Amino acid sequence: MSPKPKVLGVLTGGGDCPGLNSVIRAIVRKAHPEGIQVIGIKNGWKGLVEKQVIGLDLTSVSGILPKGGTILGTSRTNPYKDPAALAALKKHYSELALEALIAIGGEDTLGVANRLFQEGFRVVGVPKTIDNDLSGTDFTFGFDTAVNIAMESIDRLHTTAESHHRIMVAEVMGRHAGWIAVHAGLAGGADVILIPEVPINLEEVCKLLRKRHERGKTFSIVVVAEGAKIQGDTVTQEGKLDEFGHVRLGGVGHHLGELIEAKTGFETRVTVLGHIQRGGSPTAFDRILGTRFGVRAVELVLRGEFGKMPALRGNEIANIPIETAVSQLKTVDRDLYELAKVFFG
Secondary structure (H helix, E strand, C coil): CCCCCCEEEEEECCCCCCCHHHHHHHHHHHHHHHCCEEEEECCCHHHHHCCCEEEECCCCCCCCCCCCCCCCCCCCCCHHHCHHHHHHHHHHHHHCCCCEEEEEECHHHHHHHHHHHHCCCCEEEEEECCCCCECCCCCCECHHHHHHHHHHHHHHHHHHHHHHCCEEEEEECCCCCCHHHHHHHHHHCCCEEECCCCCECHHHHHHHHHHHHHCCCCCEEEEEECCCEECCEECEEEEEECCCCCEEECCHHHHHHHHHHHHHCCCEEEEECHHHHCCCCCCHHHHHHHHHHHHHHHHHHHHCCCCEEEEEECCEEEEEEHHHHHHCECCCCHHHHHHHHCCCC
16 A cells, blocks of 8 residues: 555546546545645646646535535646647646646546556546446446436427427437437437438438328427437537547438428427536535545545546445546447337337
8 A cells, every 4th residue: 555645646537427526525525534635736647737726625615515516617628739848738737746646537527537647657547427428337427417307398399399380309428429318308209210320211210200190199209419410420510639639510300300390291309408417506416426436435545546537336436447438439229229129100
């Protein structure tokens, strides 16, 4: 076991999601009795590059449990894209006298954390992605809140769809994996669910919608993940890439709605939930999962188990290598999607 660190850094990177503050709060509450000073790094890896930090104590994390977002701020900064930025990050890590760092984030943030660990930095990860597409953990915090928000929106769309005899297309988050679409669609009684893992067969979708009308149903709900592909193509808002090489998705719902209306003649409307899924107060599940992850992250630091992160396996918290989480994306189980298809049409 390595000596107990006196100074611990914590940052949140990538997209915000409900439950981040529960992790920050848990880290501080667990570290404080151990006599560990916690330094909050602002705006993800950018904060370490630019040396933007704040002290975190019991007072600063009081009352943040029910709040969405992150009190530390976030960014999609990739220090490995710029040698000067990487050098500044390493310099500031030393100047701040950090003896360990907890990085809370998804594939990109944890990818940076893993590379730093491989270079000898004492880093622990905490898995965070609203899309629930990180390998090694059954669920990530923020996902449950997003699903509940999407489900409630689908519930609301049902009433207006039925009143106006329309097809309603709901576009939800999900760049590479359709976990939100499948869970929210199943819970909300969607008639068709379209995900990135399965290319959209437009003729089949229209066939299902016509079938509903033939048996007397005058409305339908279609849920589509933002990364779903129409005729093999992903719909994007712009061609510009972020620092991790991702394009900005969005627009598949509107494109799909136009195609459905043209092919079926049924009046179609589109709702894009977008950032609404990220905002607001986290569910009880996400608050508790974030809390468990935060406490375990500090325990990993205390035990000197760097290069690892907590993961949910069943109802237990396991310790797995960060490398496992970022090695490949966790896509929707085929069995789960087949279950959802029972209710199509």
